[in-house]
Amino acid sequence: MKAKKILIIDDDDRHLLTAKELLEEEGYLVMTHNLGFGSTNIIKAVRPDLVLLDVNMPALSGDKLATVISGQEATQNIPIVFYSSNDEDSLRRSVRETRVAGYICKGNILDLKNKVAYYLEQSGNCRTASRY
Amino acid sequence: MGERYMETAQTESPRVASLITSREKVAPLITVSVVGQQFMNTTDLDALSVVDCDEPVGLVTRQKFMLTLFRRYGFELYGKKRIIAIADTAPLIIHEEERLDVAMDKALERQDKDIYDEIIVVDDADRYKGYLSVKQMIMQQSTILANSVMQKEIARERARELERMSQVKSQFIANVTHELRSPVNAIIGLAEVMKISTEKGQTDRMKERLSLLTTSAINLRAIITNILDLSKIEAGKMEVFNDGFDLVPLLHEVAETARILAGGKPVDVNVTGTIGSLVILSDMVKVRQIMINLLSNAAKFTERGSITVDLTQGNGEVTISVSDTGIGIRREDGEKIFEAFGQVENAHIKQHEGTGLGLTITRNLVAMLGGRIAMSSSFGEGTTFTVTLPISPISH
Numbered sequence A: 001m002k003a004k005k006i007l008i009i010d011d012d013d014r015h016l017l018t019a020k021e022l023l024e025e026e027g028y029l030v031m032t033h034n035l036g037f038g039s040t041n042i043i044k045a046v047r048p049d050l051v052l053l054d055v056n057m058p059a060l061s062g063d064k065l066a067t068v069i070s071g072q073e074a075t076q077n078i079p080i081v082f083y084s085s086n087d088e089d090s091l092r093r094s095v096r097e098t099r100v101a102g103y104i105c106k107g108n109i110l111d112l113k114n115k116v117a118y119y120l121e122q123s124g125n126c127r128t129a130s131r132y
Numbered sequence B: 001m002g003e004r005y006m007e008t009a010q011t012e013s014p015r016v017a018s019l020i021t022s023r024e025k026v027a028p029l030i031t032v033s034v035v036g037q038q039f040m041n042t043t044d045l046d047a048l049s050v051v052d053c054d055e056p057v058g059l060v061t062r063q064k065f066m067l068t069l070f071r072r073y074g075f076e077l078y079g080k081k082r083i084i085a086i087a088d089t090a091p092l093i094i095h096e097e098e099r100l101d102v103a104m105d106k107a108l109e110r111q112d113k114d115i116y117d118e119i120i121v122v123d124d125a126d127r128y129k130g131y132l133s134v135k136q137m138i139m140q141q142s143t144i145l146a147n148s149v150m151q152k153e154i155a156r157e158r159a160r161e162l163e164r165m166s167q168v169k170s171q172f173i174a175n176v177t178h179e180l181r182s183p184v185n186a187i188i189g190l191a192e193v194m195k196i197s198t199e200k201g202q203t204d205r206m207k208e209r210l211s212l213l214t215t216s217a218i219n220l221r222a223i224i225t226n227i228l229d230l231s232k233i234e235a236g237k238m239e240v241f242n243d244g245f246d247l248v249p250l251l252h253e254v255a256e257t258a259r260i261l262a263g264g265k266p267v268d269v270n271v272t273g274t275i276g277s278l279v280i281l282s283d284m285v286k287v288r289q290i291m292i293n294l295l296s297n298a299a300k301f302t303e304r305g306s307i308t309v310d311l312t313q314g315n316g317e318v319t320i321s322v323s324d325t326g327i328g329i330r331r332e333d334g335e336k337i338f339e340a341f342g343q344v345e346n347a348h349i350k351q352h353e354g355t356g357l358g359l360t361i362t363r364n365l366v367a368m369l370g371g372r373i374a375m376s377s378s379f380g381e382g383t384t385f386t387v388t389l390p391i392s393p394i395s396h
């Protein structure tokens, strides 16, 4: 089977490092980018199955970036999920305002694994599709 | 007509009985010239009620009386007449229990030329009780009005304060929640990652991860300490312990910390001033905290150039200034930086870490030590914070 590709965008290297390793542990192919800028080009090049996007980032916030990504034809079909330490209510508001697929709260490892699997499945790219 | 419900206790109009200006009266048969004499002799007498036995039958106001008398031939024409002949025989008469605002309305409903005429007050049996001055009533009313305006203003101010507090609270949620959770989540993630690699026997990157873990924990502790310090200050539980200590080595020590905080940035940290040693009587821990807060800000908001700590003394005071060549602070942001959670940057696109508590704590600490703090800045060029402290708590 071909591993699903996940791109994580976060300005904090600690979060990139941990999320990358935890998800690699699940058998995904994980790439990271530690800046909001340049993300769309990377997405176009990598064509990930899912993007985990931090919200609070210098200069270009995740919610702005999500709007940019889903506003471009080449990237509009790539599912985005916020991955943030923000308050859950504020994340829900950001999700509603930007129409991304959903959010995952940082710090809950089980949730990270489950939700990543769920969102990949949602987008019709079930990780276990190779079974069929 | 019943009492209007709108009138609350605090704006309740007083009764006219309590406002009677004068009880002066004359009998109707007194001659005009005698009354003239009375007005001449008593300069603060504005009016006289004409009272027959106990019943008011007219009013003579000084203004109209003088006008009549000093008109051409006035005195010759009227001097010997009875006062009742030239008095206003239909003056406004009001019951003593009437409310001031009602009396006021009635007074103002009169013809223009009569508006300022005095009002005669009577009791239940229509007996003369005195008169009241409309001018005085107007003054009385405007005081009541002013009071109620003031009360409304106080209420509005309170509402604004509550509004501001709730804004501060939501800013707290936006900034602090993230600032607190981010290191905690990093710690959880790092611990988990290390657990996995330990299970697999991969120890190669352990050291690097452990130091990340420590930095996250230190970072978290700093934020928690700030929050706790501010609560302590707000609860009035912060204590001052004064001791004699030399300020100069302390400044060099915090400058060293600033060098570490500036990290790899091309920023020089200098301590200037010619003073080699300066012992002050103050709370050293708090002075250090003040200096660390200012220097960590300078290090945080300066990309290149220098940070200069300067020390001068005079007038029983020491003045320490921290100048940087950093991003500067716009005039319009100058006030909010000293407020709790007041940060210039928007939480979602913040370039710099921090909760916005440093300067609030600093300002409070400086005040506790009997000093003051000021900021001056030129946006894009740099900022200077100046702290002035007494050399000894009683030197002031």
Ligand SMILES: Nc1ncnc2c1ncn2[C@@H]1O[C@H](COP(=O)(O)OP(=O)(O)OP(=O)(O)O)[C@@H](O)[C@H]1O
Pocket (backbone or CB within 6 Å): B226, B293, B297, B298, B301, B324, B326, B327, B328, B329, B337, B338, B342, B343, B344, B345, B353, B354, B355, B356, B357, B358, B359, B360, B383
């Ligand atoms: N030297 C400086 N140069 C430019 N801006 C500054 C400087 N010092 C403070 N500020 C501005 O004032 C704000 C408030 O400063 P304060 O020290 O209270 O908070 P903080 O540094 O953001 O967070 P904390 O100190 O709680 O970690 C900063 O966020 C920044 O916008």
Ligand SMILES: [Mg+2]
Pocket (backbone or CB within 6 Å): B293, B296, B297, B354, B357, B358, B359
């Ligand atoms: Mg600070």
